[in-house]
Amino acid sequence: MPLGVETIWRPQYRANGTRGPQFALLACPYQEIFFGGARGGGKSSGMLGHWVAHAQKYGRHARGAFFRRRFTQLKEVQRQASELFPRLGATYGKAEKTWTFPNGATLYLGHLWDAQDADAYQGWALTWICMEEITQWPNLDAMNKLRGCLRSSEGVKCVLLATGNPGGPGHQAAKQRWVDPAPSGMRPITDPETGETRVFIPSRLEDNLALIRNDPGYERRLMALGNSQLVKAWRYGDWDCTFGGFIDDLWVPSRHVLKPFTIPPSWTYRRSFDWGSSRPSALLMWAISDGSPVREMGGFVFPRGSMILFSEWYTVAKDASGNVKPNEGLRLTNQALGHGIAERSRGRTWSGCVADPAIFTEMGRESIYAEIKKAAAEKGHVLNFGRANNDRIGGWQKMRDMIENAAEERPEKPGMWVFNTCINFLRTVPTLQRDESRPDDVDTDQEDHCGDAARYACNSVPKTVARGRFVTGG
Incomplete structure (x- = not known):
């Protein structure tokens, strides 16, 4: 026995x-x-x-x-x-x-x-x-x-x-x-x-x-x-840490994550968008510094061209208790997405907005972007997204550069910061992992939608800045 x-x-x-x-x-x-x-x-x-x-x-x-x-x-x-x-x-x-x-x-x-x-x-x-x-x-x-x-x-x-x-x-x-x-x-x-x-x-x-x-x-x-x-x-089993990821060597929450402040009136606004249905869509809304100081931060000056993520719309599913279902989308129609973008964009002038280039493709029918734009117009909003530069390696590197700039005590180059209210960005982006076969890229099987939308924004910065407003440069 x-x-x-x-x-x-x-x-x-x-x-x-x-x-x-x-x-x-x-x-x-x-x-x-x-x-x-x-x-x-x-x-x-x-x-x-x-x-x-x-x-x-x-x-x-x-x-x-x-x-x-x-x-x-x-x-x-x-x-x-x-x-x-x-x-x-x-x-x-x-x-x-x-x-x-x-x-x-x-x-x-x-x-x-x-x-x-x-x-x-x-x-x-x-x-x-x-x-x-x-x-x-x-x-x-x-x-x-x-x-x-x-x-x-x-x-x-x-x-x-x-x-x-x-x-x-x-x-x-x-x-x-x-x-x-x-x-x-x-x-x-x-x-x-x-x-x-x-x-x-x-x-x-x-x-x-x-x-x-x-x-x-x-x-x-x-x-x-x-x-x-x-x-x-x-050693200690701390699940709130970030390591081994694409930006963990640069990410400093005490520097990059900010309490919301009143955005100076001379700053401009832009959006970046990653589309999803069964997976979440990510709409990121950025305030772009023109070098004007922020009073609520003791006159701190964000270098001209810096991007501050002040709001997000992330269409992620939740369970009956309100807990997020990671990487599961709400399966919203393009009409619902258009209405949602319009409602969240009121009261501001947007320029230099970019979206996933794939949504502009016409495959024997009206493109996804055309459907979203038409739905936004029903709410009185004129959508003005352009095709994002989808160079993945170059985009991630530019994003890393801006995150690195923002980690400086007195940054001199444009950086990227995030309001602490943008919980889905903060939940998913700092822990993005590298692709095993392409270490300069991220693993696309992850919940990378906020990361992609941020990459679009960093990699599609308008060519010039004039009088505190972005000029798209075509």
Whole structure:
């Protein structure tokens, strides 16, 4: 008879001798669990222990799948599994990528690049799914597709688990789903739409007594990472930090994020727009400095040509409790978008406005822009967007340049600032991640719509400025 899980694997105690989060993981009654936070918190070990408990309870009716975004990333999981599972009598079939236990339980180890890959698992009946390092996926689409595979006709209690650390392309999606509703964790979160309950179980280095004892230098190596944001994320599990992203080396919230102030009357206004339907649309409204001082900031002078994002309209869906559904649009019609832009543009004169060039294309019908412009005219507003310069690499570099200029204590070149009321820009842009294959670009699978709209604005700056007003230059 195989050894019991309690004799070959035990959940970790904390360094102070109290029970650590792995105990809570094994006892958790909820359908969806997010486990993790800091590096060294025992995530992989906890997942394997959880699976063994599930397999022993349900026997041949237990069917599990353990996913990473790349198969090579499963190497450490497979190493730990190879030390643990054979002691329970389990064998690994390399061709099937599956561990089979004497009682008939099976655990498949596979990679899942994106939601399209998830289609390959359509028809599978699984009782246990783990998505390890969930923040390596740019969104939760792949995970959500796999939900349809969680089912059992034998009464098995199905569970979906995810692990992760702060950072990565899916940082915001994970933070929004599991961390923001209960930042300290250990509190059930009831989904207002499905009624299902999920929970965040935080885990940090001090929760892994075995690692602390066996590798006492690990904490020093974490503290020596150099990047303070990286230390906050990996050592302390701080989900409010930004690192590893496209602008994290330049972004200083204390410099770039401003309390709203009265815009000087001689400044000008422009807009930039990124269209979306199933994904959000982003309308960004900018005040452009002509060098006039801002009284409410003690006479601070923004260099001439600086851009201050003072308002946004972001058409993102929300659940019944008012929480944002990351990267899910409201599916507004072009008429509704036109009306909305018109209503938010009243009372100001706009110039130098730009939009995604794709919306100007006519594909056997009136262009998206033409429909939006016609709808805006119904509200008495004349829309004047031009095609944005869509040079991605050049645009992101110009945006980085302006962010870098704004970080100076006394900036001398045009910079970019943001009012703290522009919550969707601040939620999505500072954590944008680089594209793995094109490091000078961002990963387009992320929630990048505010970023794209800002890039359009930076990359399509009018050629000249005269008398405090922009001249479009054609």
